Amino acid sequence: MDDPQSVLDFWLDEVSPEFWYIADPELDLEIRERFGDLWEAALQGGLEHWVEGPAGALAYLIVCDQFSRNLWRGKARAFATDGQARAAARRALEHGWDMGAPEPERQFFYLPFEHSEYPDDQALSVHLFRERMPETGAENLLHAEAHQAIISKFGRFPFRNAALGRENTPEEQAFLDEGGYGAFVETLRTTPALRVVD
Template sequence: METPESIHEFWFGTETDDAAVAAAKTKLWWAKDAATDALMLQHFGDTLAQAASGALDDWAATPRGRLALILLTDQFARNMYRNTAQSFAYDALARTWCKEGLAMEVDRQLRPIERVFLYMPLEHSEDLEDQNRAVALFERLVQEVPPEQRTTFAGFHDFAVRHRVIIERFHRFPHRNAILGRPSTDEESSFLQEKGSSF
């Protein structure tokens, strides 16, 4: 059975330097790889289902346990069910665990690289208020990391800003339209032809 610790080690590894973690895990976190997606479904599919059913709610009692729930529902789901509506099916759960954690200042008990993924459900939200909060959190994070790591974390902030720009313009992410069966407007269709229109 998977645990918060095994989920954490899979996603972050064992390196203690946050910038090194980000460099080492770039492919896992951001590349689209069918083999990795299949591996994650095999290893974590049942655990995601348990999290969605409420069977793992007790994990939320600890910072790392809460982060594991968010990773499962916000990140792992996007890999395991890529290009299907199910990849977004757990977003509301992830946002709830995120916002509850922020209200309790759980993020202050996590490493900066862990905080990136605690905040990510807000960046994935199609609500502008969530987007504004994500940008503010990532901005604060950049200021709080050691100077030698600011370039790494500035990259996360930049992506948060880019997500918000899309929500400000369209009030949703157009690249999700086809997957979710939503018709695109002409403006959205034109936008989707541009580089960087999808994440």
């Protein structure tokens, strides 16, 4: 069984940040071969002991909130460990472990809230990116605000509907037909007045 450091070494050192959020079949395959069993262990509750300190918690979040999306891209299982990731992220915040991590890797403590379909989690995500990633978080904040706005509008992420077997509403289908998430982010980027203001 891999240890937390092997996860951190791979994701933070071996994988270039430009590949963290793109669909890359080769990276997905490598994660499946190297860490597929580890994710399954996390799903079954076998890695909870990792969430006892900053490094272990960060590695746990990467497994449950990032590797899950690489392993099960386009499938419902991609979101199967999201609840566990949110619980671990909340514990990390309670202990201040996030602030011990340098930017930009600190973002992985906050992404479980950005990936949530609960409005309160979305508000927390925007707050955390705005207040706790001042140096490198501008792009992260843009995406956090985009996620929050989509949840505010639809109550869920339309781009997950196919994977989760949910039927699109006419409004959601129009959103997807007009470019979906990527187009929405660009609209926010070029129209600052649409962005969230506290």
